[in-house]
Amino acid sequence: xxxxxxxxxxxxxxxxxxxxxxxxxxxxxxxxxxxxxxxxxxxxxxxxxxxxxxxxxxxxxxxxxxxxxxxxxxxxxxxxxxxxxxxxxxxxxxxxxxxxxxxxxxxxxxxxxxxxxxxxxxxxxxxxxxxxxxxxxxxxxxxxxxxxxxxxxxxxxxxxxxxxxxxxxxxxxxxxxxxxxxx
Numbered sequence: 001x002x003x004x005x006x007x008x009x010x011x012x013x014x015x016x017x018x019x020x021x022x023x024x025x026x027x028x029x030x031x032x033x034x035x036x037x038x039x040x041x042x043x044x045x046x047x048x049x050x051x052x053x054x055x056x057x058x059x060x061x062x063x064x065x066x067x068x069x070x071x072x073x074x075x076x077x078x079x080x081x082x083x084x085x086x087x088x089x090x091x092x093x094x095x096x097x098x099x100x101x102x103x104x105x106x107x108x109x110x111x112x113x114x115x116x117x118x119x120x121x122x123x124x125x126x127x128x129x130x131x132x133x134x135x136x137x138x139x140x141x142x143x144x145x146x147x148x149x150x151x152x153x154x155x156x157x158x159x160x161x162x163x164x165x166x167x168x169x170x171x172x173x174x175x176x177x178x179x180x181x182x183x
Contacts, residue, residue: 002121113164119157
């Protein structure tokens with residue numbers, strides 16, 4: 001389980017802690033609301049994943065955020081709450097289940113990437129901690145470290161791995177890419 005202390009240890013002050021007033025009632029009643037108000041979210045993981053700017057002021061649904069813009073998904077996606085973004089899409093949380101999804105606008109694909117916001121935060125902390133291991137590795141060692149990290153992410157949220165593995169492997173590729181590594 002992710003804690004505020006572990007989030008601060010890994011990300012320092014680059015975190016977002018929400019107030020109860022900024023979270024819709026239906027999220028406040030769920031474990032999602034507890035994670036957002038007591039643990040928080042990292043502001044970003046390099047340029048790979050970021051929290052929504054202005055999230056502290058209020059969490060919006062996908063439909064509310066994209067009102068007036070031609071981005072169409074089904075009603076279920078429109079009702080999810082937007083908490084972050086990555087690459088060409090958004091990170092959303094489903095109020096009823098607490099599941100975290102990635103919606104790719106270009107490919108028009110929706111992936112369930114975590115079974116809860118708590119697991120999402122736990123995985124982001126793991127990624128941030130482990131990404132430093134890529135520094136100074138040669139190409140063969142980077143491939144081994146990518147596989148090791150993918151296995152750790154699978155173990156951290158096994159129930160979401162069948163649908164989330166493609167997304168998380170893509171993030172691992174990004175954070176282990178040369179432009180993110182120190183030489």
